[in-house]
Amino acid sequence: MPALSHFGKTVYLASDHAGFEYKNTVYNWLLSEGWKAVDCGPAEYQAEDDFPALIAPAARLVAQAPAESCALIFGGSGQGEAMTANRHVGVRAAVYYGGNDAIVTLSREHNDANVLSIGARFVAIDEVKRVVWLWLHTTSNYEEKYQRRNSLLDSVIT
Numbered sequence: 001m002p003a004l005s006h007f008g009k010t011v012y013l014a015s016d017h018a019g020f021e022y023k024n025t026v027y028n029w030l031l032s033e034g035w036k037a038v039d040c041g042p043a044e045y046q047a048e049d050d051f052p053a054l055i056a057p058a059a060r061l062v063a064q065a066p067a068e069s070c071a072l073i074f075g076g077s078g079q080g081e082a083m084t085a086n087r088h089v090g091v092r093a094a095v096y097y098g099g100n101d102a103i104v105t106l107s108r109e110h111n112d113a114n115v116l117s118i119g120a121r122f123v124a125i126d127e128v129k130r131v132v133w134l135w136l137h138t139t140s141n142y143e144e145k146y147q148r149r150n151s152l153l154d155s156v157i158t
Helices: 017-032 051-064 079-085 102-109 125-137 144-155
Strands: 010-015 036-039 069-075 093-096 115-119
Touching (some): 017 036, 051 069, 051 115, 079 093, 102 125, 115 125
Parallel strands (some): 010 036, 093 115
């Protein structure tokens, strides 16, 4: 299988209240850069929302068409959002809340991550845009050992 970046795929976005402004900013930025982006919500800020219900629709869409899509999800730490996304077979969500760029590049290269969960309380929006761009343009490595390991991820879900 050829190594592919997410370029040209549909990018779904979702958030909870803590990531709401980042989701909106990144969504509009991606559209301005020519990406096919779909805002899965929420449409309005709700301080007492529950992230699983808000993140699951984007994860489901990626699970239904992983070859044609990916997602960016936003929360306070990004942890619970990634846990929600990873409950869907075929979804491989990685978390970024600052630090070394290898976090996002290795999530693509070694794990073929198709969802990036951003901890909005820990990174500035300019850093988010930078790592999102990096993640979207990093190709997956389809060497046999990585394919084997990634296939095992779906096989352990019962």
